[in-house]
Amino acid sequence: MALSTHRTTTTLLRYLTPTISSLRHVSTDCSSSTITVETSVPFTGHNIDPPSRSVDTTPQELMSFFRDMALMRRKEIAADSLYKAKLIRGFCHLYDGQEAVAVGMEAAINRKDCIITAYRDHCIFLGRGGTLLESFAELMGRKDGCSKGKGGSMHFYKKEGGFYGGHGIVGAQIPLGCGLAFAQKYKNDENVTFTLYGDGAANQGQLFEALNMSALWDLPAILVCENNHYGMGTAEWRAAKNPAYYKRGDYVPGLKVDGMDALAVKQACRFAKEHALKNGPIILEMDTYRYHGHSMSDPGSTYRTRDEISGVRQERDPIERVRKLLLSHDIASEKELKDIEKELRKEVDEAIAKAKECPLPEPSELFTNIYVKGSGAESFGADRKEVRAVLP
């Protein structure tokens, strides 16, 4: 409908003007090699004073942002091809376009802080220390995958990296995330938990229940709404009466962040971590966008126009933003960046080749990891004749 497209296009492209103009104030301090960059838009706060627009960063950090985001982007595109080649089956939810959230968040925290998210978890897994091989092997159902091939795309976990998954049911990870924060408070760690959910999940009752409890007990929980404006095929304005998700916490303060700007994400996450350790929960709304459809079975163009997608890609792409910064500060040349991208592409291709060589899990793996100690119960395959195993 004409009315709907008009609304969504203007909402998404309203960030256009500030980025193109020369409003950005840039200063380079050569002696300490700190660069101060202003975020594309100021933060908007709800019941809280937002942090400053000026973010300090270093050339190394910007380079690492570029590398990590380019790797994530490359990985997601590769996963797209693998899915179409039927090497990845089932559901595959791709994160390209949203990389800045993963990368900016990692820059602000350490591995003792916990991150938990829903099913769009491939890139966050990489950010938390997951390897390409583990993720491709898991996607292809091989036994060297991070969950031994038994989880799949929606169940990536990395315990040592503080990444708690990887959950298929929309919204179910939010109480889990508050549980992680509860454990952190219980053990008196000075760490926080970032619980990520989407704009679709923002209408789940569990969110508000968990928010109430986190606020009641001052849990160090940071609820991050990755608002990519579409809950599968339903635009946010068709699902939520109040799409200002950062305000929905009511008594819990909120911050709206440009999720396509890795530096803004970093600033917001750092601010949120400080806040959560002192005052309890805070909501961050990351205004972001996904280029692919909801999952590989969704073309992504029936509920939004291709112009909208390409418009956002041209104006707000997170990797392009960092590339422009790197070029304008002479941290790297055009060629160097292209070489890095080529190198990453090779890395991804190698990982895929290696993952393709990985063996599939043994049939006995069907019955492992159900119980920890095991109950001695016997289990059979479906026809009661094969794969007899005693639950170990």
Add this chain to the structure above:
Amino acid sequence: MAAMLQTIGVASPAASGTFPDHQKFFVSSLHSLPVIRSEARLNFGSIHGSSRAGKLIAKAVATKGENSAASAASKAGHELLLFEALREGLEEEMDRDPRVCVMGEDVGHYGGSYKVTKDLAQKFGDLRVLDTPIAENSFTGMAIGAAMTGLRPVIEGMNMGFLLLAFNQISDNCGMLHYTSGGQFTIPAVIRGPGGVGRQLGAEHSQRLESYFQSIPGIQMVACSTPYNAKGLMKAAIRSENPVVLFEHVLLYNLKERIPDEEYVLNLEEAEMVRPGEQVTILTYSRMRYHVMQAVKTLVNKGYDPEVIDIRSLKPFDLYTIGNSVKKTHRVLIVEECMRTGGIGASLTAAINENFHDYLDAPIICLSSQDVPTPYAGTLEEWTVVQPPQIVTAVEQLCQ
């Protein structure tokens, strides 16, 4: 139905001085004290991880005379009610391991709606005995998230029926996370609460969730029925690295029994031999155990010799104990409080038929509750659950 005092054969009266005359002993059968064939099941040594401070007693009820040497050194035990036994088990585990915490509605300051957590909040603090808002779905999820990091939460559902709101968390996150994460996370959570048909509590507060949860892969289910096994199972459930659902029954909280003073933990996967016999195997659990024992009095007077087993472990079934019994008696009667359709009895019937078909002389009879919402009216409610006369008739029919 009068609450029956359950016998506990800790030692024979021959042991010197351990059992003074004033000890109350209510023998529930005319035969000798129950015997447990648990020698083959002493696989406790293979449990990894958790260190056990107390002596583990593998047998649910000790044999007569066998433990007399040990018991001579032990004290007489103390008498308490079932809910106190649960509290004792919980308190001992909380003392032992600082990671154990309790979450639920009104468990803290109020002391628990059935007083299972009474005074624990005063002792351990508000964070360890957490009063949650009425949000089953999310506080269950919260507890599971905490368990992923290593805490050992005990989640209380004020009534098991309320946990239906948390079904997604229990099924997906509690049961399946260990598997979908490839073994990275364990969920050592305990989910407990009272269920079953009470005294005219109405349909929604008389639910039996065993049948709904039994298909969830990755969880274990146990049902306690006496103060002795309530405390032992509570401790075992907390120490287990797997998620365990502990089913209590609203009407059994005031059962009184004498339990040992020394620490004991029971096996989560073992059934309890209540009364050995030769003629017919009666399998039951939770409150129906008492209906069965009442029927057994009548049956014994009529000359029958039933073997009564409290299966205790609802998932997985203790097919070893059950199988040995079936091989001996060749006749099986299952008495349960679940609904007829898709209940524990239905699964147990299938399991016994599959595994022990050749040993059966007669088809298995399964007595379950009616497939109706539990009515409020007292008489109607009585007819929804299995009553002792029906059990007697079923045994007579089975033994023709």
